[in-house]
Amino acid sequence: MDNLPKPDVILTHESDLDGLVAGVLLQRLAKKLFDTEVPLEAYHYNMWKQRELKEKCAWVTDLNFEARIDRPNWLVIDHHASEAPAKQARLIHDLTKSAGLLCYDLCQQNGLGSPELDRLVHLNNVADLFLEDDPDFVIAADYANLVKVYQFWNLHSLIEGQLERLLNHPLLEVMDVKRRVENPLGFAWSKKNVTELSPTVGFVDTVIGNNNLIVHQLLEEKATPFPVLITLFRRTNGLIIVSLRSKDGEAIKVAEKLQGGGHANACGASLPRSIKTIPDAITYLKQILNPKKEATLNSLENLFDSVSIGNQ
Incomplete structure (x- = not known):
């Protein structure tokens, strides 16, 4: 996609590997296109729904597309089912690809691909879409479990934002033992x-x-x-x-x-x-x-209370 808007912030999902991969890749793309470090923010769904949207331009990934982020000069890259049409925002949407893969497609178009990222994005895609028939499904689940066990920002700090460092990371040995035992x-x-x-x-x-x-x-x-x-x-x-x-x-x-x-x-x-x-x-x-059911129980409790008081 040509002429991407310069973002004030990059917003991603905090709960899983796909959000981490997609968010960091977009940071890397923004650095390449605009020669600036764009801040990355990550949210769980509830916190995301409560966040005020003050920025004139943002890149949003791995968070459901909805009417409130259908804004001029906003870019949304997502793969969740959504009935909201994009009338103002630029929306890149594909149910068959993870957010990480969609973001990597943009990176490759701008010369930011590599064999290491090819491998990592593939594993993330297999895990996030739960592609059980893929021969890499088991090891992909181990990679995804890294974020579940060690959490988004801890893992981000450990690899210093360099996704390639996740490949064959020593912590995968821990995931392997945890899985088997x-x-x-x-x-x-x-x-x-x-x-x-x-x-x-x-x-x-x-x-x-x-x-x-x-x-x-x-x-x-x-x-x-x-x-x-x-x-x-x-x-x-x-x-x-x-x-x-x-x-x-x-x-x-x-x-x-x-x-x-x-x-x-x-x-x-x-x-x-x-x-x-x-x-x-x-x-x-x-x-x-x-x-x-709860309303019925509450009504019965109130009735019993009223009967009890009336008999006193």
């Missing part, structure tokens, strides 16, 4: 510890292993009666993150109820900061996902 143990334990949040949504408690792969196996084997499975993760800053998975496109509907987003079968959200613990999160999710 922890996943079978974690799957067996989690299979016995699934809590109903609603008739169609189950909370999968996890103790060890790659949560995404464990949940994927539960869905593949139909080991629970729930078409949507949720895992919860409490970050060091206290924010509780919800990860949702399904097989038939149901996960995104649940994520939207939680002000989150993502893919049809793989998406996420973060809970309000007032939710401090996992038990509180479970209670909150039951209330959100069963509004009619």
